[in-house]
């Protein structure tokens with residue numbers, strides 16, 4: 470179902486559609502992170518990806534709770550945006566031979582993913598509140614905070630050791 474499908478008529482439909490979009494995205498991220506962990510060279514980066522894999526599995530669970538609270542079936546819809554981001558990350562990582570440059574590429578790819586999640590959760594939190602679903606907004610906000618914290622960690626990694634070594 471595309472965003473402009475006629476099946477989306479109300480704010481509630483839009484909320485549920487985007488919930489299904491991020492649910493699909495989070496599951497794809499759970500699938501993609503092990504390869505990034507395996508490829509990362511810097512131990513701090515590797516550990517950071519490990520930690521975020523655990524958080525991401527928990528994001529899936531929180532989303533399932535949001536579906537439950539909202540009385541909707543937890544299911545995903547295809548999200549070509551996240552598929553494209555992950556595909557591009559795999560392409561770029563595949564082409565980089567220098568290990569430290571590879572880390573820089575992995576950080577950039579991970580930040581693409583985090584930024585996508587941050588925009589999605591930002592809208593979802595706002596819409597949940599608008600729909601009077603403070604309970605859902607609260608859970609979505611927790612995911613949002615963890616995405617923001619991960620993005621910050623990646624920025625400081627990018628600015629410190631990893632990129633310096635690559636230069």
Ligand SMILES: [Fe+2]
Nearest residue numbers: 495525528586
């Ligand atoms: Fe997430």
Ligand SMILES: [Fe+2]
Nearest residue numbers: 583586616619
């Ligand atoms: Fe994330």
